[in-house]
Amino acid sequence: MESSPLISAGLPIALFIIMIGIGMTLTVRDFRQVAVYPKGMVVGTVAQILLMPMVAFAIASMLDLSSAIAVGLVIIAACPGGTTSNLFVLLSRGNIALSIVLTVTASLITIVTLPLFTNYALQLYAGTEESIALPVGRTVGMLVGIVLFPVAIGMVFRTRAPELSRRAESAVSVFGGVVLALLVVGLIWGVRDQIWDLLRQAGPATLLLNIAGIFLGLLAGRAVGLTQRESIAVAVELGIKNSTIALLVTLTLLESSTMSIPAAVYGVLMFPIGFLLAAYGRKVIPATTITTTPQPGPETKAG
Numbered sequence: 001m002e003s004s005p006l007i008s009a010g011l012p013i014a015l016f017i018i019m020i021g022i023g024m025t026l027t028v029r030d031f032r033q034v035a036v037y038p039k040g041m042v043v044g045t046v047a048q049i050l051l052m053p054m055v056a057f058a059i060a061s062m063l064d065l066s067s068a069i070a071v072g073l074v075i076i077a078a079c080p081g082g083t084t085s086n087l088f089v090l091l092s093r094g095n096i097a098l099s100i101v102l103t104v105t106a107s108l109i110t111i112v113t114l115p116l117f118t119n120y121a122l123q124l125y126a127g128t129e130e131s132i133a134l135p136v137g138r139t140v141g142m143l144v145g146i147v148l149f150p151v152a153i154g155m156v157f158r159t160r161a162p163e164l165s166r167r168a169e170s171a172v173s174v175f176g177g178v179v180l181a182l183l184v185v186g187l188i189w190g191v192r193d194q195i196w197d198l199l200r201q202a203g204p205a206t207l208l209l210n211i212a213g214i215f216l217g218l219l220a221g222r223a224v225g226l227t228q229r230e231s232i233a234v235a236v237e238l239g240i241k242n243s244t245i246a247l248l249v250t251l252t253l254l255e256s257s258t259m260s261i262p263a264a265v266y267g268v269l270m271f272p273i274g275f276l277l278a279a280y281g282r283k284v285i286p287a288t289t290i291t292t293t294p295q296p297g298p299e300t301k302a303g
Contacts, residue, residue: 023154024165072262080106082242092281094232213238243267
């Protein structure tokens with residue numbers, strides 16, 4: 001289940017570069033709109049923190065999963081969106097500022113909620129009283145180093161060289177797509193000897209969780225009247241999980257390779273589903289929508 005050196009060392013560097021490029025597409029006004037019209041942030045955060053774990057409990061009961069797999073499924077469901085979710089939102093033409101805000105807020109809240117859901121799942125399925133805690137410093141450091149800092153660099157670059165930043169947007173999308181494709185290949189190659197056994201044990205449950213999260217995001221967006229770009233951002237954040245945190249919990253804190261199976265399988269399956277969502281987003285959201293800062297009101301509602 002361990003990452004290859006190429007992924008563990010190369011992925012953070014690639015994400016740092018990509019997040020600089022994403023920052024070039026943003027202005028302070030984009031984040032101000034998220035704060036002034038926080039409906040998307042509230043809906044996305046509640047769905048990530050509360051609804052997704054509840055969906056996992058329902059799936060575990062419906063499919064009658066083994067205790068370890070059920071606990072692992074709840075853990076990956078309770079994890080926030082990862083930094084790669086911001087890239088998928090870019091590829092999907094979703095609201096990137098909202099995506100970044102959701103990544104940061106959910107990751108910070110997860111420091112408290114993930115141990116709670118994990119401990120409850122352990123008591124419910126495994127009958128243990130084991131208690132876990134997440135490394136606060138490491139989580140905050142990751143968010144600052146790979147999300148906030150490079151985005152700030154990109155935003156500063158945009159203010160000083162707006163024309164060059166606009167020309168760089170397409171290059172960022174292409175580079176990001178290549179990085180994601182290489183990541184998928186690397187993940188599959190790393191578990192090539194176990195992939196069929198892993199898929200047999202946790203494939204249906206993790207695939208169902210992933211699809212349920214995406215549809216939950218889209219439906220919630222439509223129900224509360226979010227724009228299409230906001231709904232796409234929420235759906236991506238619910239579907240693209242930070243499987244690294246789930247592996248940290250299962251392999252390091254709980255020392256259970258079996259519980260880590262759902263996180264490993266989810267970490268592979270979420271990418272092809274994410275590409276399908278990106279294709280959907282690019283189909284329903286015109287490219288002209290993201291060339292200027294959207295105004296609240298006239299943008300097409302989710303439908």
